[in-house]
Amino acid sequence: MRGGCEIRRARPLLGTLVEISAWGSEPAALRRAVDRAFNAIEVLQARLSAHDPASEVSRLNRDGHLGPVRVGRDLRRVLRAAARLSRLSEGAFDVTAAAGGASYRDVRLLPRSRVRYARALRIDLGGIAKGYCVDRAVAQLERCGVAGGLVNAGGDLRAFGARAFALQLRHPGDPRQLVDFGTIRDAALSTSASYATGRERCAGALRDGRSGAPLRPGVSVSVRASRALTADALTKVVAALGPRAAPLLARCRAHAWVMEAPCPAAE
């Protein structure tokens, strides 16, 4: 059902500007719902950031190898999803990628919401938590009775409701250029890329989960899936495996698009 009122807000969160669009029938209720969705992201950010020493993830990183650590519902869900994607991708997706020598197999999910590390290691949920935050924001909006909308956290977005949203992607060789992607409806789209921009030319966030090596710059990978968490994580898998990611994409009912651009400065 389409309502008669729409709002669009943005706040600095998750290291980017998170934008929430929502429509419904009652403006005050919409504003409240959007506020709550932003607040949900703020709470999750405080729990899941590896850069915040007070976060649940940081506590796990400090104590996980000493013995089982009890974790909350959100961290448990993200870790479980990460473990599944690591298994299915044979380690191309790995939240321990930044830690020398450790692998996802060293993160043991135990009964009763406890987690133990088999060795001292650090996880970083950067490749999956943003997607999860987007999913939770959407869930919060739906719980508040919002008819439809879009949560866009930079590279990770999810649309819900009846309407189709037209999307554009940045071109990896030149972020000034926007590429028409077409529309998505009731689905998530994540894009990970190493953009070539000015002095930071070719620096980017995409890394191979197994070697930790940065992937070739000037490449952008977009994945559409039903959930933003899945789409977010799968961009890293596709970036690392290329066409070999096809079976996993099929299994997750996801689709991938890859854009490549020559990046002369790096070659």
Add this chain to the structure above:
Amino acid sequence: MRWIAAPLIVVSAPAYAVQYLSVQQAQAALFAPGTRFAPRPLELGDAQAQAIEQASGQRVRSRRPEIWQAFEGERPAGWLFVDQVIGKHEFITYALALGADGAVRGIEVMDYRETYGGEIRNASWRRQFAGKRQGDALKLGRDIRNITGATLSCRNVTNGVKRLLALYALVLK
């Protein structure tokens, strides 16, 4: 699975902008209904600007910050700042609300503009807003572009907030 081989043909869309909130709407979003806002004109002197820069590590670009003091009835309820930060390619106007105790109540982005050099003058992206006033129902997804794969960072806003908190502590408190 579909693979699209590179390179893709790109559309010519040089920059991007979104307007979220007017000053009034930002005030309403960050404070309780019925709050009154009294402008607090301020011109920072050299010594004040320098002190703020020293305390925050951020450059003071504007000597005339936009500030309102919020009142619920006669009781001071806090402060509202409207500030702009400039990144390498982006220009962000945002509102920072502080409670009467100086604690951050909230931050709302008011508008976001992305520019690459001279392209700010090429206002093709602005046409999507033509005839739309703040508060008009935007037809999301049809009228207004949504971009994924954004490069933008909120670091500049975070730094702006640091600067405003230093201003508050040194000048308003």
